[in-house]
Amino acid sequence: MAKFSKNSMVLCFWLVIVFVISCANGVRLKKFDHPTKGDGTLNFLVLGDWGRKGTFNQSHVAQKMGRIGEELNIDFVVSTGDNFYDNGLTGVYDPNFVESFTNIYTAKSLQKQWYSVLGNHDYRGNVEAQLSPYLRKIDRRWLCLRSFIVNAEIAEIFMVDTTPFVQDYFTNPKDHTYDWRGVIPPNTYTANILKDVEKALSESRARWKIVVGHHAIRSVGHHGDTQVLVDRLLPMLRAYNVDFYMNGHDHCLEHISDTESPIQFLTSGAGSKAWRGDVKGLNREDVNFFHDGQGFMSVQLTPTEAEIKYYDVFGRVLHRWNRSKLLHSAI
Numbered sequence: 001m002a003k004f005s006k007n008s009m010v011l012c013f014w015l016v017i018v019f020v021i022s023c024a025n026g027v028r029l030k031k032f033d034h035p036t037k038g039d040g041t042l043n044f045l046v047l048g049d050w051g052r053k054g055t056f057n058q059s060h061v062a063q064k065m066g067r068i069g070e071e072l073n074i075d076f077v078v079s080t081g082d083n084f085y086d087n088g089l090t091g092v093y094d095p096n097f098v099e100s101f102t103n104i105y106t107a108k109s110l111q112k113q114w115y116s117v118l119g120n121h122d123y124r125g126n127v128e129a130q131l132s133p134y135l136r137k138i139d140r141r142w143l144c145l146r147s148f149i150v151n152a153e154i155a156e157i158f159m160v161d162t163t164p165f166v167q168d169y170f171t172n173p174k175d176h177t178y179d180w181r182g183v184i185p186p187n188t189y190t191a192n193i194l195k196d197v198e199k200a201l202s203e204s205r206a207r208w209k210i211v212v213g214h215h216a217i218r219s220v221g222h223h224g225d226t227q228v229l230v231d232r233l234l235p236m237l238r239a240y241n242v243d244f245y246m247n248g249h250d251h252c253l254e255h256i257s258d259t260e261s262p263i264q265f266l267t268s269g270a271g272s273k274a275w276r277g278d279v280k281g282l283n284r285e286d287v288n289f290f291h292d293g294q295g296f297m298s299v300q301l302t303p304t305e306a307e308i309k310y311y312d313v314f315g316r317v318l319h320r321w322n323r324s325k326l327l328h329s330a331i
């Protein structure tokens with residue numbers, strides 16, 4: 001009898017260890033509740049690939065964002081990554097943070113929460129600095145985590161850290177040094193992200209499901225499709241009825257439709273340097289819009305209606321697109 005209970009105690013001990021380890025691996029994504037205006041609508045701007053101390057038209061785009069942000073009475077701003085060029089931030093005291101963010105997006109309408117993911121250029125700096133809560137003491141708008149969720153009532157936004165999915169950065173870093181702390185081994189890291197995102201998507205009851213990452217799933221710009229995301233992320237987005245996938249990375253504005261589902265691929269990576277001039281596949285029938293210059297995007301949501309607009313450096317609407325959803329449509 002005594003021997004039996006000793007064995008069961010040992011067994012219990014190991015079960016506890018296994019439980020603790022599996023909890024540590026399957027960390028649930030942090031969720032931020034963003035209360036909206038209370039009238040059932042949600043408006044926000046989406047910007048990517050921007051931090052260049054105002055150069056390459058960054059300041060002009062920022063000014064126009066201020067005007068449109070005011071018109072739409074936006075709730076927040078989403079950044080699709082490559083926040084600070086060329087090599088992220090060197091530390092929390094890097095003046096690039098203030099010179100490329102605080103001093104640029106000065107309009108009253110932009111003094112809202114910014115939700116940011118990391119881009120590949122951000123991984124070339126001190127990643128922990130960009131993730132550090134200390135930056136919020138310098139500018140309270142800043143919030144950047146690796147992967148997280150914004151719950152904005154009618155919409156849930158799933159922010160996904162896509163850089164570690166792209167094997168080329170690990171195997172062929174060229175003359176760049178990446179800060180892979182917390183990401184190695186990338187196979188385990190990305191498998192856990194996908195597990196967490198799938199769980200969160202399966203539990204989501206939001207009217208609109210939006211996934212944001214730095215790298216495009218579909219793009220006709222310089223970098224083109226990101227095959228690893230087509231293979232590993234896209235099937236999940238289709239399975240859980242995601243409405244929009246938003247990204248940066250290619251320095252342009254684009255709207256591409258999925259050929260096998262209602263998903264729309266929306267690129268907003270034109271916050272500063274643009275005009276790369278190497279578009280491929282513009283005639284593809286799934287490409288609704290492409291702009292090879294600076295600009296940004298707005299998203300306006302009601303429980304039944306979504307409106308997406310793209311603006312150029314002058315704040316002119318270049319492309320608009322609406323989708324309606326019946327209130328009681330089958331999920």
Ligand SMILES: *[C@@H]1O[C@H](CO)[C@@H](O)[C@H](O)[C@H]1NC(C)=O
Pocket residue numbers: 056057273274275293294313
């Ligand atoms: C700034 O925008 C204008 C208007 O689109 C464009 O002509 C000019 O080339 C841009 N400058 C840079 C550096 O991209």
Ligand SMILES: *[C@@H]1O[C@H](CO)[C@@H](O)[C@H](O)[C@H]1NC(C)=O
Pocket residue numbers: 300301302305306307322323
């Ligand atoms: C598009 O959606 C917006 C609301 O998001 C709505 O105000 C507008 O009337 C819609 N436009 C069309 C053509 O349906």
Ligand SMILES: [Zn+2]
Pocket residue numbers: 082119120121214248249250
């Ligand atoms: Zn990038």
